Amino acid sequence: MGGNENSGGTGTAGKRPNERLASWFVRSGWSKGELARQVNRRARQMGAHHVSTDTSRVRRWLDGEQPREPIPRILSELFSERFGCVVAVEDLGLRTGRPTTSAGGVDLPWTGPQTAAMIGEFSRSDLMLARRGFLGTSLAMAAGPALIEPMQRWLVPTPTGPSVPAASDGERGARRGTGLSGPELDLLEQTVVMFRKWDAQCGGGLRRKAVVGQLHEITDLLQDSHPEPVRRRLFKVTAELAELAGWMSYDIGLQPTAQKYFVLALHAAKEAGDRPLGAYVLSDMGRQMIHLGRPEDALELIHLAQYGSREGATPRTQAMLYAMEARAYANMGRPDKCHRAVRMAEETFAEITPGDADPDWIAFFSEAELNAENAHSYRDLAYVAGRSPTYASLAQPAMEKAVELFARECGEDGSGHQRSYALNLAGMATVHLLQREPEQCADLAGRALDVAKRLRSERVNTRIRKTVATAAREFGGVAEVVALGERLAGELPEGGVALAG
Known part of the structure; x- marks a missing residue:
């Protein structure tokens, strides 16, 4: 029982307890049984049906046994999701198996x-997984040099070559006469604008x-030969x-899936020459890396963006x-x-x-967004500086x-x-928390909740839940905070957003 996933793995004889894994495990608040159940559930989603973990197996991992992939x-995925930051395999005191193939990573x-x-291929896989009820669970996040170094090649000129892969005679016959007209390209571009508007109003879910379906369809068009201007426009839409x-x-919490799409988008933008x-x-x-607690990686990505786009x-x-x-x-x-960056x-x-x-x-970046970003910078700085009232006071007027x-x-x-509105209402609530004003915090978080119920955004929901949880922990005796906690439990329960939308 519980041995299938580790047959042939390293035993515990002569091993020291895995203190790194134990530290993450204790902080997670999970029991050994709960962790075992989550591992089994995730393994089934990945198609690894041979995995059958139980509490005794988890105990052996903590005692120093090295499990085999996956x-x-x-x-790594479970602890990353639990703590909202990248928890690499090495951070858990574990060893990876054979390296992930390039097709599954970011290089x-x-x-x-x-x-x-x-x-x-990736969009087709995503659509198939969505129909089966789960998404993006077979990917791992890349961070540090494993992420930054491949992205730096965005700026390296690539040798010119054939614009499309060779097609068979049958394919060429089937595609003959499928050239895209200007109006058809215009319609594709207008479709992206419409999708973007829906996302802002309703959230990613x-x-x-x-969007993934449209992306998959457009890759079929890229298999045909096109004049260079048409090819570039197609890659731009892609x-x-x-x-x-x-x-x-990213908005609904599928972080590895989001990162893979971002990487593919960067490749397509390079092909478009944009x-x-x-x-x-x-x-x-970079925003995703900040969200996952890796601001150094974020800064590298932003500097790469600034350097690459200094003209245009x-x-x-x-x-x-x-x-x-x-x-x-x-x-x-x-x-x-x-x-300095705020001033710039x-x-x-x-x-x-x-x-x-x-x-x-880039049309979304309005005066409202500028104020929102700068306010969140000062808010974040206040937390990093030990809840500094000085930085909280700088955040307040901009928020x-x-x-x-x-x-x-x-x-x-x-x-x-709408999503930005909800996020900034929640942001303003956290500023009031920093200033130890629980009643105002509860009012703003309640307004954010009103908007969140109209959205499909796990990011918004999580932000509100964390804000209310912090308020309850620090001001649990304040009536407004108690009432908000009760309302949140009834109107926005955990797992209340549909991910597959």
């Missing part, structure tokens, strides 16, 4: 035909599957769809990158660098003119301005960036 990878070939093929699929996956779009994708990856990026895009740089520095506890974001944003030809993907502008934008018809 157990180390599963444990992928930088060529057009292979990029199209990989996007087609509502239309993610539709990059935008892959970025949006990644963003939606450096600013590639920089935008890198900023998404509009002031709006440059301002967004400075704001993200500030977020990374804040989470690293670097107030001097954070202040504000000064660059002021250079925007009505005549700037901004692409649709209040962001909330005001988002409220005005969203109005009463449910349009606008």
Whole structure:
């Protein structure tokens, strides 16, 4: 019983207890039985039906036994999800099996035909997994040099070669006469704009599957021969769809899936020759690294984005990158660098003119978003600095301005960036927590909850739950906090967002 997944593995004789694994395990609050059940459940989702773990097996891992793959990878995923940061296999005191193949990781070939093929394969796999009821569980997060070094090749010129893979005679016959017209390309681009608007209004859980389906369909078009301008436009649409699929996956908590889509989007942006779009994708990856507690990785990605897009990026895009740089520095506890990046974001944003030809993907970065990012930088800095009241006071006016502008934008018809509105209401609630004002915190978190119920965003839900949990821990005797906790349990229970949408 419980031995199938580890047959032939390393025993415990002469082994020392695995103190690293034990530390993560104790902090998780799980029992040995609960961890065993989660491992078995995740293994079944991955198709590893030979895995059958029980409490005695978990005890042997803690005693120093080294499990065989896929157990180390599963444990890494489970603890990463539990703590909201990357917990690598090595962090658990475990050894990996054979290296992950490049197709399953982030170090992928930088060529057009292979990029199209990989996007087609990954999106098809995603759609199949969604139909079977689970998503993205066979991937692992990349971080540190394993992530940064492959992304640096974004800037390396690639040799010119055939734009499409060779097709069979039958394929060529089937595709004859399938050239894309200008209006058809226009329609594809308009579809991406529509998907992006839905995401902002409703969250990533509502239309993610539709975006992945459209992405898969467009990779079929990339198998045909096209004039170079058409090919570049197709790769640009592909990059935008892959970025949006990644963003939606990130929004509903599918972190490894999100990262893979971001990497594929960066490859497609390179094929499109669109450096600013590639920089935008890198900023998404940086935001994800901040979310996962790796601000140093985020800063590397943002600097790579800034360097790669120094020519061609509009002031709006440059301002967004400075704001993200500030977020990374804040989470690293670097107030001097954070202040400078905030100032650069504000000064660059002021250079925007009505005549700037901004692409649709950066249109979201409004005055409200600028204030929101800078407020969150100071809020994060306050936490890193030990709940500093100075940085909390710097965050407050910018956060209040962001909330005001988002409220005005969203109005009463449910349009606008509803998710951003909810996130900043929750952000303002955390600022009041830092200032030890529980009643105001409860009011703002309650307003965020009102908006969250109209969304499909696990990121919003998690942010609200964490805020309310912190308020309850610190001000459990305040009536408004107690009432909010009861309301949250009834209206936004754990697992209440549908992931497969």
